[in-house]
Amino acid sequence: MEQIRKQYKKILSDYIGNQNESDLYIGQNFIKRMIQKNVTPEEVISIHKQALEEVYDDLPDSVLHGYDFLIEVMVHFGLKVQEHQSLLAKQEELRIEMEIATKIQNLLLENEIPKPRSVDIGMISVPLRKMNGDYVHFMHDDERFLSVAVTDVVGKGVPAALCMSMVKYGLDTLEYANSNPSYVLEVLNRTIEKSIDDSMFVSLCYVRYDLSTNVLTWSSAGHEPSLYYDGESESFYDLESKGLLLGILPEAKYTQQDLDLKNGDFVILMTDGVTDFRNKEEFDSREIIKELALANRHLTAQEMCEVIYSELQKLHDFKLEDDFTVVIIKK
Amino acid sequence: MREARVVEIVTELDIVTARKLGRDEAKEIGFNDVDQSRITTAIGELAKNILLYAHAGKIVIEEVEENGLKGIAISSIDKGQGMKDVHKVLEDDYSSTSAGAGLPAVKRLVDLIEIESRVGQGTTIKVVKWLVRV
Numbered sequence: 001m002e003q004i005r006k007q008y009k010k011i012l013s014d015y016i017g018n019q020n021e022s023d024l025y026i027g028q029n030f031i032k033r034m035i036q037k038n039v040t041p042e043e044v045i046s047i048h049k050q051a052l053e054e055v056y057d058d059l060p061d062s063v064l065h066g067y068d069f070l071i072e073v074m075v076h077f078g079l080k081v082q083e084h085q086s087l088l089a090k091q092e093e094l095r096i097e098m099e100i101a102t103k104i105q106n107l108l109l110e111n112e113i114p115k116p117r118s119v120d121i122g123m124i125s126v127p128l129r130k131m132n133g134d135y136v137h138f139m140h141d142d143e144r145f146l147s148v149a150v151t152d153v154v155g156k157g158v159p160a161a162l163c164m165s166m167v168k169y170g171l172d173t174l175e176y177a178n179s180n181p182s183y184v185l186e187v188l189n190r191t192i193e194k195s196i197d198d199s200m201f202v203s204l205c206y207v208r209y210d211l212s213t214n215v216l217t218w219s220s221a222g223h224e225p226s227l228y229y230d231g232e233s234e235s236f237y238d239l240e241s242k243g244l245l246l247g248i249l250p251e252a253k254y255t256q257q258d259l260d261l262k263n264g265d266f267v268i269l270m271t272d273g274v275t276d277f278r279n280k281e282e283f284d285s286r287e288i289i290k291e292l293a294l295a296n297r298h299l300t301a302q303e304m305c306e307v308i309y310s311e312l313q314k315l316h317d318f319k320l321e322d323d324f325t326v327v328i329i330k331k
Numbered sequence: 332m333r334e335a336r337v338v339e340i341v342t343e344l345d346i347v348t349a350r351k352l353g354r355d356e357a358k359e360i361g362f363n364d365v366d367q368s369r370i371t372t373a374i375g376e377l378a379k380n381i382l383l384y385a386h387a388g389k390i391v392i393e394e395v396e397e398n399g400l401k402g403i404a405i406s407s408i409d410k411g412q413g414m415k416d417v418h419k420v421l422e423d424d425y426s427s428t429s430a431g432a433g434l435p436a437v438k439r440l441v442d443l444i445e446i447e448s449r450v451g452q453g454t455t456i457k458v459v460k461w462l463v464r465v
Contacts, residue, residue, distance in 0.1 A: 046365045071364055075372045079436045083423050086435075090423075 004034060009051035016055065040078035042071050098158075102130045105161050109168055113302075114140035118211055118331075119261070121148075122301030124309050125325040133160030134271045134325040137171045145178040147208040150327055152223065152271040154201040154245070160323075163200050167192065181206040181219035185243065185254040189221065192247040201245040205269050209261070209329065216267060216329070219256040221246045224272045227290065229297070231264025236290050239267070266301070266330040268293060273322030274312065283315070293328075301328040333359075335393035338378075346378040349390040356392050357403055361462055370403055370460055373440040376433035377407040377456060385411025385453065395459060402442075402461040410453035417446045 011030055015023035034044060049067035053059060109132070113123050125134050133153045140146040151167050153160040170191045174184055184206050192202055205223040209216050218226065222245030225238040243254045261267070268289065275285040289308060296307045305326045313320060336356065338349040353374040357367045374390060381388035388409030395404045414420055420434045421444075434456075438444045441458040448454040 040365075042365050042368060046363070049364070068364060072368045072371070075365075075368045075440075076436075079372075079439060082439050083435065086423050 001039075004037070004039065005047050005050060008047050009054060012048070012051050013055045041081065042074040042078045045071050045074055098130055101158070101161070105131055105165070108165055109135055111136060111138050114138050114146055116140065116146055116211055118214070119146070119209060120301040120328075120330040121146075122303070122305040122328045122330070123326070124302075124305040125323070126309065126320075127323050128273070128320060129157050131157055131161035132323055133157070133164065134273065134323040135164050135168060136325060136327055137168065139171075139174075143178075144212050145208055145210060147179070147181075147184075147206065148269065148327055148329070149184070149204055149206045150223065150269045150271060150325060151202060151204045152273070152323070152325070154203070159200070163196055163202065166195060167202055167204070178208070180256060181208050181217055182254040182256040185219050185221050185246065186252070189244075189246045189252050189254075190250055193250045196247055201247050203245050203272075207267070207269065207329070214261045214331065215258050216261050217256050217258050218267075219243060219254050221252075221254060224270055224275055226270070227268040227286070227293070228259060229266050229268075229290075229293065231262060231266075238286075261329070261331040263331055264297075266293070266297065266304075266328055269327040269329070271323060271325040273320065273324045274308075274326055276322050277316075288312070288315070297330075301330040304328050304330070333394060335391050338390045338392075339387070340378050340381045340390055341387050343382065346375055346382070349378045349392070350375050353390075353392050353403075353405065356394065360394055360401055360403055362403070362460075366460065366462075369440040370405070373437045373458060373460075374405055376437050377405065377458070380433060381407055381409050381411075385409035388453075400461050400463075402459050404457060404459045405441075406458075407456045408453070409455075413450040413452055413454055414446075414448040415450055417448055420446075 007030065011023060011027050014020070015027065031044070045067060049064065049071070053064070113121050115121070123136055125132060125136055127133070133155060135151045137149040137151070138147070149171055151164065153163045153167070155163075167188065170188045174187065185204065188204065201222070203221055203223040205218065205220045205226055207216060207218045218239055220226070220239070220241040221243040225240045228237045228239055229235075230237065239257075241255065244252045270289070274289065277283045277285045292308050292311050293304060296304050299307065305328055308326055309324065336352050338345055338352060340346065340349065350371045354367055354371045357370040362370060374392070378390050381390070388407065388411065391406040391408065393404050395402050421438055423435050437458060441460045443459040445457045446454065
């Protein structure tokens with residue numbers, strides 16, 4: 001501290017002597033060193049006061065009292081600075097924890113897109129924050145059936161991510177891709193209803209595809225309706241269902257429906273983050289997705305997903321407000 | 332060594348009295364201007380907490396000496412509602428919204444803080460700042 005006092009006095013008296021810009025510059029660099037050494041604002045003022053006293057032995061008492069007053073009021077300023085630093089350190093701890101949690105979640109929810117011969121599948125899932133509240137689960141045991149679950153936990157961030165790991169294990173225990181979609185939803189609904197908080201809900205769309213007959217069977221629990229494009233009539237249909245969100249009623253029942261997937265057809269599964277156009281009510285989001293899909297239907301399913309994502313991102317000025325997931329199954 | 336000085340805290344004016352006594356004591360012990368301000372600030376925060384949460388209590392200011400080291404000790408004693416989670420009131424993110432107003436600040440201003448609190452019986456906080464010549 002004595003060293004700092006001496007140097008400060010030197011810089012200050014140099015400046016008072018000639019008012020050079022270079023001494024101001026030196027002074028500013030010097031304060032950076034003081035900050036590094038954790039010199040507090042009230043100490044800076046005390047150093048300044050002492051230096052002035054030493055340079056001028058005829059300083060009026062009123063000026064010195066003025067400095068005493070400033071030291072006193074700056075104590076709280078110094079406390080705020082320290083509090084800020086300690087909160088920054090805490091924030092850094094939390095950030096590191098989040099990063100680890102994100103890595104764990106990514107490992108946990110890792111799922112490869114299956115590549116069967118007769119159908120083309122694409123997927124994109126982008127979290128809004130670090131952790132994803134959307135999840136896509138594929139099951140394909142290289143046999144006849146392939147199934148896809150697109151899930152959205154109502155809520156975002158860490159709580160949604162924790163809930164999601166449970167949904168994943170629920171799906172894992174069902175093991176085989178040939179289960180009936182309505183049965184899958186009923187089983188998951190009971191598990192979720194029992195184990196999660198009343199304020200948490202999960203929407204899920206479950207699709208099973210029979211590779212030998214090209215029949216796609218689907219069921220939905222309060223999920224954003226999927227879009228079916230019929231290549232023959234060149235038109236889109238909403239795959240609507242009245243199934244309740246998972247986790248509300250233990251005895252909820254779900255129905256399932258079939259559709260034949262012919263060459264040139266495709267189905268778009270998505271979460272509500274895709275169609276949510278908050279503050280942009282002039283857009284009909286589902287129409288925009290239809291137009292984008294139609295214009296790009298010559299691309300692979302994966303490329304279509306990516307085009308939809310990048311175009312919607314542009315429409316939202318690159319500020320999407322929810323987790324974003326699209327899956328396309330294309331014949 | 333001088334006798335301990337005691338200030339009963341019942342109104343806001345008593346905070347000022349406690350601060351004044353603390354500042355004088357700190358000056359006599361030999362603390363520099365910045366430390367005098369810090370000691371006074373700590374006394375002010377402790378006294379304010381008494382008023383806010385216990386409505387009445389006292390501040391005791393005394394000179395202390397240990398292993399040849401001089402210092403000032405300030406105790407805040409009240410018979411208020413007490414605190415359940417003492418470690419929590421010392422955390423920065425807790426103090427701003429609830430009971431421990433200013434305690435993290437007090438902790439930063441001094442070298443040692445001891446808190447004894449019993450729910451329903453009251454709280455005693457003792458802080459010490461050592462006089463270190465640099």
